[in-house]
Amino acid sequence: MYVYDAFDRTLVAERVAEFRDQVARRLSGELTEEEFKPLRLMNGVYLQLHAYMLRIAIPYGTLSSQQLRMLAHIARRYDRGYGHFTTRTNIQYHWIKLEELPAAMADLASVGMHGMQTSGNNVRNITTDQWAGVAPDEIEDPRVWAEVIRQHVTLHPEFSFMPRKFKICVGTSSHDRAALRIHDLALRMHRNDAGELGFEVMVGGGLGRTPYLAKTIKPFLHKRDLLSYVEAVLRTYNQFGRRDNIWKARIKILVHDLGPEAFAKEVEAEWTGIKDGPLALDQAVVDEIAARFIYPDYPQLDDNPPELAEKRRGDRRFAAWLDNSVTNHKLPGYAIVTLSLKPEGGTPGDCTAEQMDAIADLADRYSCGEIRVGHEQNMVLPHVAQRDLPTVWRVLDEIGVAQGNVGLVSDIISCPGLDYCSLANARSIPIAQEITRRFHNIDLQRDLGRLHINISGCINACGHHHVGHIGILGVEKNGEEFYQITLGGKADEGAKLGTLIGPAVPYAQVADVVEDIAAAYLELRERPDELFIDTVNRLGVEPFKERVYATR
Amino acid sequence: MRLVENGRIVEDRYVRLDDDAPIPDRVPIIVSAKRFLAEAATLVRRDGSVGVLWPNDKRVAELEPWLGHLALIALVFPKFKDGRAYSQARLLRETHGYRGMLRATGDILRDQFHFLVRAGFDSFEVKKDADARVFAEVLARYSIYYQDGADGRAPALRRRLSANPVPKARETV
Amino acid sequence: MTSPLDQKIRISGPVVVTANRVGDGAVVYRSAGARWSTDLADAAVTSDAAAARDLLKGAIEDDLSAVGAYIAPVKRSEAGRLQPGNLRELIRWRGPTIALPVTPVEQSFVLQG
Numbered sequence: 001m002y003v004y005d006a007f008d009r010t011l012v013a014e015r016v017a018e019f020r021d022q023v024a025r026r027l028s029g030e031l032t033e034e035e036f037k038p039l040r041l042m043n044g045v046y047l048q049l050h051a052y053m054l055r056i057a058i059p060y061g062t063l064s065s066q067q068l069r070m071l072a073h074i075a076r077r078y079d080r081g082y083g084h085f086t087t088r089t090n091i092q093y094h095w096i097k098l099e100e101l102p103a104a105m106a107d108l109a110s111v112g113m114h115g116m117q118t119s120g121n122n123v124r125n126i127t128t129d130q131w132a133g134v135a136p137d138e139i140e141d142p143r144v145w146a147e148v149i150r151q152h153v154t155l156h157p158e159f160s161f162m163p164r165k166f167k168i169c170v171g172t173s174s175h176d177r178a179a180l181r182i183h184d185l186a187l188r189m190h191r192n193d194a195g196e197l198g199f200e201v202m203v204g205g206g207l208g209r210t211p212y213l214a215k216t217i218k219p220f221l222h223k224r225d226l227l228s229y230v231e232a233v234l235r236t237y238n239q240f241g242r243r244d245n246i247w248k249a250r251i252k253i254l255v256h257d258l259g260p261e262a263f264a265k266e267v268e269a270e271w272t273g274i275k276d277g278p279l280a281l282d283q284a285v286v287d288e289i290a291a292r293f294i295y296p297d298y299p300q301l302d303d304n305p306p307e308l309a310e311k312r313r314g315d316r317r318f319a320a321w322l323d324n325s326v327t328n329h330k331l332p333g334y335a336i337v338t339l340s341l342k343p344e345g346g347t348p349g350d351c352t353a354e355q356m357d358a359i360a361d362l363a364d365r366y367s368c369g370e371i372r373v374g375h376e377q378n379m380v381l382p383h384v385a386q387r388d389l390p391t392v393w394r395v396l397d398e399i400g401v402a403q404g405n406v407g408l409v410s411d412i413i414s415c416p417g418l419d420y421c422s423l424a425n426a427r428s429i430p431i432a433q434e435i436t437r438r439f440h441n442i443d444l445q446r447d448l449g450r451l452h453i454n455i456s457g458c459i460n461a462c463g464h465h466h467v468g469h470i471g472i473l474g475v476e477k478n479g480e481e482f483y484q485i486t487l488g489g490k491a492d493e494g495a496k497l498g499t500l501i502g503p504a505v506p507y508a509q510v511a512d513v514v515e516d517i518a519a520a521y522l523e524l525r526e527r528p529d530e531l532f533i534d535t536v537n538r539l540g541v542e543p544f545k546e547r548v549y550a551t552r
Numbered sequence: 553m554r555l556v557e558n559g560r561i562v563e564d565r566y567v568r569l570d571d572d573a574p575i576p577d578r579v580p581i582i583v584s585a586k587r588f589l590a591e592a593a594t595l596v597r598r599d600g601s602v603g604v605l606w607p608n609d610k611r612v613a614e615l616e617p618w619l620g621h622l623a624l625i626a627l628v629f630p631k632f633k634d635g636r637a638y639s640q641a642r643l644l645r646e647t648h649g650y651r652g653m654l655r656a657t658g659d660i661l662r663d664q665f666h667f668l669v670r671a672g673f674d675s676f677e678v679k680k681d682a683d684a685r686v687f688a689e690v691l692a693r694y695s696i697y698y699q700d701g702a703d704g705r706a707p708a709l710r711r712r713l714s715a716n717p718v719p720k721a722r723e724t725v
Numbered sequence: 726m727t728s729p730l731d732q733k734i735r736i737s738g739p740v741v742v743t744a745n746r747v748g749d750g751a752v753v754y755r756s757a758g759a760r761w762s763t764d765l766a767d768a769a770v771t772s773d774a775a776a777a778r779d780l781l782k783g784a785i786e787d788d789l790s791a792v793g794a795y796i797a798p799v800k801r802s803e804a805g806r807l808q809p810g811n812l813r814e815l816i817r818w819r820g821p822t823i824a825l826p827v828t829p830v831e832q833s834f835v836l837q838g
Contacts, residue, residue: 011696014695014696017693027748029789030682033792033793038632039663047750047793048750049813049816049817050751050821051750052749080825082825082827096750098749099749121635151698152698154698155667157642157666157668157669157699158635158641158642159635161632161633161634161635161638235639238638239636239639239640243634243636274646274647278700352826418813418816419822419823429823430822479811479812
């Protein structure tokens with residue numbers, strides 16, 4: 001849990017004051033909308049279909065209970081009682097008034113939260129794994145490096161007006177839970193042959209109209225060189241990224257057009273000049289930031305305490321939830337608990353103010369006051385003692401976030417779509433809702449096993465549909481909503497883009513199509529424990545395509 | 553448009569010269585990049601300051617041979633969203649060690665002042681009079697930055713280190 | 726991004742000009758007398774491209790009251806009431822087609838697929 005100090009708080013406070021002034025100048029007419037728009041975007045304020053939308057950064061998906069309570073307060077006081085967690089581990093409020101924004105931002109600043117650089121052509125929220133700091137398979141806590149970079153790129157004088165947005169992701173575990181390769185810049189920590197720790201640097205990932213997976217441009221970068229290399233990448237992008245066409249302005253296009261080798265050379269040339277300058281990371285600077293990540297003082301506990309074993313034996317529902325939503329902690333006696341924000345018939349990623357308050361209370365008592373948010377739009381309590389799991393489960397069940405459907409077919413990742421978003425061509429949320437109704441039966445869900453559905457309401461792909469096991473993309477045809485279906489995408493270390501299976505299907509048929517695909521999988525799998533994605537990889541999309549389009 | 557330097561609105565001593573205009577005696581001039589590159593040898597020998605207006609899609613490394621002779625380099629923000637000149641400014645200052653005057657021209661609003669100063673600009677053609685008048689006031693609002701900036705202010709990382717002794721990095725559990 | 730005024734205005738039926746109110750982002754419609762109303766019934770309607778263009782121009786210039794003005798299709802009900810002319814405008818008019826997690830007074834509008 002990173003502890004803000006006086007410097008961090010002052011920086012945020014000064015920017016809140018600046019934005020307050022900009023809002024006042026807008027409301028008085030001193031600033032036109034054309035002048036105000038880039039300024040409000042730099043603070044995460046969008047104009048959507050019904051109202052302004054405020055996007056608040058949750059750096060590397062980590063929240064204190066105090067911050068979560070403030071998010072609940074914002075929802076209640078300035079919005080309609082709920083917030084939406086996004087695929088970039090930020091939170092969005094969809095009913096914000098511009099006039100009230102300065103007050104809302106002052107409230108958020110009081111707990112160190114803000115919307116800086118959650119939109120605009122700058123470096124966005126730096127993401128990582130929602131199990132950072134507690135996952136058994138990580139080398140070290142990626143959030144320290146995310147914070148080092150975050151500070152450097154916040155209100156950076158050179159990189160605040162780039163050709164387009166820039167998304168960075170840091171990973172330090174063998175299993176990629178953060179979808180590294182769909183980012184503009186991904187940093188994967190690993191050991192080289194000499195046993196030193198450093199980063200594989202990958203550039204040019206991104207979904208949208210032209211999806212690409214990031215390419216490795218530097219197999220091994222020493223920790224000391226992290227900032228100077230990131231600087232060189234950003235500087236190369238800022239100078240040479242296209243600015244003539246919004247659809248060609250991301251770094252993925254530049255990397256593709258130059259070729260990864262030529263791009264890497266350009267970066268290397270720039271980097272060579274600056275690597276030994278002020279951006280070379282002192283150990284002292286890194287230690288200082290690392291020291292302000294406060295870790296709990298974990299009492300030493302045993303694995304599988306009697307309270308847990310007994311409850312597991314005696315309560316089937318608890319046992320099922322345990323198997324689905326609870327994973328191993330790096331420490332014996334502890335557990336990582338995933339909270340599902342995907343109730344049947346609900347909006348993926350939405351959370352009410354009441355739920356936020358209840359989760360914050362639970363975090364205080366059972367998770368050392370800390371909560372995480374993941375790109376899959378679920379939440380995590382990262383520090384739960386195994387002996388507390390029965391109690392925690394009971395409360396989560398009451399709150400409505402213990403569906404036991406994590407990673408299953410009803411754990412859908414979806415953008416807000418045409419119900420909210422002015423960029424959308426089609427609705428996404430009702431599609432998700434109907435799918436969850438069709439797969440209401442939890443036993444069927446378990447039988448299907450791990451199955452990631454991603455839904456985007458337009459080509460901007462905020463639902464990451466390209467990397468869904470089943471990807472659904474909303475398009476408009478003659479004023480009607482249609483949906484393209486892809487299969488076989490993956491977001492993890494085996495990252496792959498999905499394959500289109502055929503012509504787009506109308507709104508009313510999407511849930512039927514998903515049922516057909518699920519039924520086909522059940523027939524085609526080699527054994528019950530062959531995962532859906534593995535069946536698709538083994539057989540290709542043809543058999544699924546045949547099934548879906550046989551009668552359409 | 554108002555020129556701001558040293559926190560105040562000032563008169564522009566420089567004259568912008570068309571490509572085919574005769575070069576006046578002693579008057580400080582700004583010429584286009586095209587003209588400068590074609591006539592550099594003559595221009596840098598003249599009696600009087602020479603400045604160049606450099607487009608934002610040309611590498612500043614091309615100016616390297618003449619940096620010691622250029623009293624002013626004017627960089628361009630065609631729209632303030634187009635931030636290429638920030639990189640050009642930092643390269644000139646930090647990579648090439650340029651010490652002359654660096655002027656920001658084009659679509660300059662008050663909301664860019666602190667970015668511009670920290671990127672190394674010290675002369676500003678400000679689009680709106682009202683913005684020009686509050687230049688110093690606007691800059692005074694910001695006391696903390698995370699990065700090193702050309703304005704010489706120590707970034708937060710280093711200020712912290714001098715303010716507090718570094719606690720021992722905790723062992724992650 | 727091209728301004729709506731630069732784009733060729735082609736209309737094939739009745740249209741209105743709509744935008745979002747600056748202060749709170751609420752959906753508004755350009756009414757006669759160069760004003761804005763949250764009520765679609767007040768909107769100035771035209772089926773003529775030149776008139777639509779003029780309406781849009783005035784709306785865009787009124788940057789202080791509303792932003793993002795554009796031309797949107799409408800239709801008339803049997804009773805002659807103005808209604809939104811496509812799904813996007815319907816959603817802007819009535820709100821999301823899904824129940825909000827916390828539904829206050831307004832009805833959630835559920836659209837049949």
